Amino acid sequence: MDLTDRKKQILKVVVEDYINTAEPVGSKAIASEMEGAVSSATIRNELADLVELGYLEQPHTSAGRIPSPKGYRLYVNELMERQRLSLAETEKINQSLHLKMEELDRVISQAGRAVSSFINYPTYVAAAGKKSAVARRFELLAVDEKSCIVVLMLGDKRVKSQLLRLQLKVDPEQIPTLAGILNDRFTGISTDEMNTRLMDLSESVSPQLFLLLSQTVAYAVDVLEEAGQKEIYTAGAGQLLKLPEFRDVDKAHELISFLSDDKEHLPMPDEGSPMKILIGPENISQALQDTSVVVASYDIGDDMRGLIGVVGPTRMDYATVAARLSGFADGLTRLFGKKNLPPKEDQKET
Amino acid sequence: MDLTDRKKQILKVVVEDYINTAEPVGSKAIASEMEGAVSSATIRNELADLVELGYLEQPHTSAGRIPSPKGYRLYVNELMERQRLSLAETEKINQSLHLKMEELDRVISQAGRAVSSFINYPTYVAAAGKKSAVARRFELLAVDEKSCIVVLMLGDKRVKSQLLRLQLKVDPEQIPTLAGILNDRFTGISTDEMNTRLMDLSESVSPQLFLLLSQTVAYAVDVLEEAGQKEIYTAGAGQLLKLPEFRDVDKAHELISFLSDDKEHLPMPDEGSPMKILIGPENISQALQDTSVVVASYDIGDDMRGLIGVVGPTRMDYATVAARLSGFADGLTRLFGKKNLPPKEDQKET
DNA sequence: TTTAGCACTCAGAGGAATAGAGTGCTAAAT
DNA sequence: ATTTAGCACTCTATTCCTCTGAGTGCTAAA
Incomplete structure (x- = not known):
């Protein structure tokens, strides 16, 4: 059951006109x-x-027509001309990705803000390890007799460290022993397993050493659990208020609250495909019924993936948004490099 | 030029009534x-x-009266009864401060969200070192021949670390030499000074060692500069849309954009005093002319200070907000402890 | 100095009138 | 069989009015 070419062309005009004006489109306007x-x-x-x-x-x-979700879907799938980014746009994207390499969280949330201000819709971003995090190596550095630095290398080669105040004085000679135990028994395993093994040791080592061990392991468990759960950042929710569809404060409020409080329910990209578009009722969340979401994914080194999404009215300029978003996703993949995180060098042009 | 007691009492009634209803207050209502x-x-x-x-x-x-900024000011200074927090409220504050000790940034931004949802206005938070950050000690751990971990202890005892991919293979024996130079010459000084000293060394050490040095120092400079500049986080901007004064989308939009884009211009607490209230035109920023800000500060360990602020309509419930905000500030000071950051133990009741 | 009484003001709610954009249908033209 | 012109009809959004009621300021009495 396919539409005639003319019907498609008309549909296309309606969609694009409505995207620009947010007003129902009349037959006369289409004709011209x-x-x-x-x-x-x-x-x-x-x-x-x-x-x-x-x-x-x-x-x-007695009004003109507006596209239904089904109409937008056809538009996105068949009618829309896949836009290419202009040189200026690519340039701008790369500019805004000249981020200082700091903590990963900060980098991606900054990227989110950049995207939002470039696309003019709210965005959300997150990063997640592909597999659950494990400790790969421990290093301990004595600072003074009551504190030492724990350096923890994660499976994905990220490094975390922390100054640990010890609950008792410690003989510097014990440090290597401690590190030895940690590296022997507490690497490459799940946090649950770590706790179990810790318990097992409670009898076989000196109480004093055990105390130190527990403190260190507790820290490691914290870090690993934190690394596993993804934090979702949103930015630019205020952008919505510029749109005519959100002149209604209550509607705007509903969506903005959703973006800041129920972030977890925002759509995730599909494994495999680089971009996903959800139109109106294709979203599961109630609050997104009248909105569309475009979400893309990018690689962070070899072991992690990030997501970056845009939320807007169903009448969003899919072609442009899709083009720009994938521009950003590519930029981010390049930024993070196909090597281990984080690269200190500037990215190069490909 | 002091007001009579009766005038003051009337003013108080007007302010409090208007705070509750957002409607001009009439003479009859006051009388009753x-x-x-x-x-x-x-x-x-x-x-x-x-x-x-x-x-x-x-x-x-022919409408009732509403307080002017001057009226609010008098109210805040003299009339308002300093509220005490109920037990339930204190409990709730402490509950929401049961934060996992992760990165400082994350902790304070979580705290900001907690405050916002408790006070029902947008909040902003930040943390800053009291003095500019310096490196206190370097540690280097060889990982393999082309990468090592740099652990950097800052002056305020925070610890930062990073896996560094080296631009050339390195002999493990060079590592201690490298660390030695770093600790001898690059600790306790400003980042500018660090760059100067690096240049000075370019002649006197082997080119290969110099390359390693530069990489490490570059990382340190990054970290220190990042530590110096404060990032400001805002949360709960959407809360504004619940208020009658922001039924006007444009007004709401202006303020929400300000909160997310011009955070740097939000008021800072005064050195010394723990809390500051700015009413309407007392704010410098244009966007805050019709709003009031309450901002408090708290200690983060011995070397850093944090700020936490609330933005609302001039008609905000100053008594409650002030009480709750200082409750949070106290809680945070306690949470971070008067010891070094971060304490792993739970905070205790005082 | 306080109070009762009263005429006056004005924003906002509600309703009727109007304008105009856009439709659907019919009948002619291609 | 399609396409087109013409026209009556529909329906929203806007404008303009009126009307209501809360609240005032003033005056004159207490």
């Missing part, structure tokens, strides 16, 4: 946009058909 | 609230005086 190929009356007939078929909707009897 | 002491006619006379004196305003001739 199609450059006199047919008259408005003909178009009215076609429009009636398109409504019948569910691609368009009519807010009320 | 003051329990029959005087008639509404008398109050009308007093109101006229208060308008004359600049403590109240009249939106239009």
Whole structure:
């Protein structure tokens, strides 16, 4: 059951016009946009058909037409011209990705803000390890007799460290022993397993050593658990208020609260495919029923993946958003490099 | 030029009523609230005086009165009863401060969210070192021949570390030499000075060693500069949309954009005093002319200070906000402990 | 100095009238 | 069989009015 070319063309015009104006599109406007190929009356007939078929909707009897989610879907799948970024745009993206390499969280949340201000919709970002984090190596550095630094290398080669205040004085000679035990028995295993092994040791080592061990292991467990759970950052929620569809404060409020309080329920990208578009009711969350989401993923080194999403009205400029978003995703993948994180060098042009 | 007690009492009633209802307060309402002491006619006379004196305003001739910034100021300074937190509230604050000790940034931004959801206004938080950061000690751990971990202890005893990919293979025996130079010459000095000293060394050490040095020092400079500049986090901007004064989308948009884009211009607490209240035009930023800000500070260990602020309409419930905010500030000071950061133990009741 | 009484003001709610964009249908044209 | 012009009809959004009621300021009495 395929539409005629003309119907498709009309649908395309309606979608694009509505994207620009946020006003229902009338037959006359379409006719003039199609450059006199047919008259408005003909178009009215076609429009009636398109409504019948569910691609368009009519807010009320004597208004123009607006696309339905089904209409947007067809547009996205078939009609929309995949935009290429202009040189200026690419440049701008790369500019805004000249981020100082700091903590990963900070980098991605900064990237989120950059995307939001470039695309003019709210965004959300997150990063997650592909596999659950494990400790790979411990290093201990005595600072003074009551404190030492624990350096923890994670499986994915990130490094975490912390100054640990010890609950008792410690003989510097014990440090290597401690490190030895940690590296022998507490690397490459889950946090649950770590706790179990710690318990097992409670009898076989001196109480004093055991205390030190527990403190260190507790720290490691914290770090690993934190590394596993992804934090989602949102940015630019205020952008929504510029849009006519959110002149209604209550609607805006609902969505903005959702973005800041229920971030976890934002759509995730599919494994495999680099980009996903969800239109209106295709979203599960109630709060997103009248909005569309475009979400892309990127690689962070070899072991982690990041996601970056954009939320906007169903009438969003899918072509542009998709192009820019994937521009950013590519930029981020490049930034993080296919090597281990984090690269200190600037990224190069490909 | 002091107000009579009765005028003050009337002003107090007006402020508190307006805080609750967001509606101009009429003479009759005041009379009934003051329990029959005087008639509404008398109050009308007093109101006229208060308008004359600049403590109240009249939106239009036949409406009730609302407080002017000057009126709020008097209220805050003299009239408002310093609220004590209920046991339940204190409990709730402590609950929400049961934060896992992760990175400092994360902890304070979580705290910000907690405050926002407790006080129901947007908040902003930041942390800053009291003095500019310096490196205190370097440690280097060889991982393999082309990478090593740099552990950097800062002056304030925070610890930062990072896996560094070296640009050339390195003999493990060089590591101690490298560490020696770093600790001898690059500790306790400003980042500018670090760069100068690096240059000085370019002649006197082997090119290969120099390369390693530069990489390490570059990392240290990054870390120190990052530690110096404070990142400001905002949370709960959406809360504004619940308030009647922000039914006007444009107004809301202006303020929300300000909160997310111009955070740096949010008011800072005064050195010394623990809390500061800025009412309406007392704020410098244009965007805050019609809002009030309450900002408190807290200690993070011995070497850093944090700030936590609340933004709301001028009609904000100063008494409650002040009480709760200082409750949080105290909680945070306790959480971070008067010892070095971060304490692994749970905080105890005082 | 306080109070009762009263005429006056003005913002906001509600309702009727109007304008105009856009439709659907019919009948002619291609 | 399509397409087109023409026209009556529909329906929202806007404008303009009126009306209501809260609240005032003033005056004159207590």
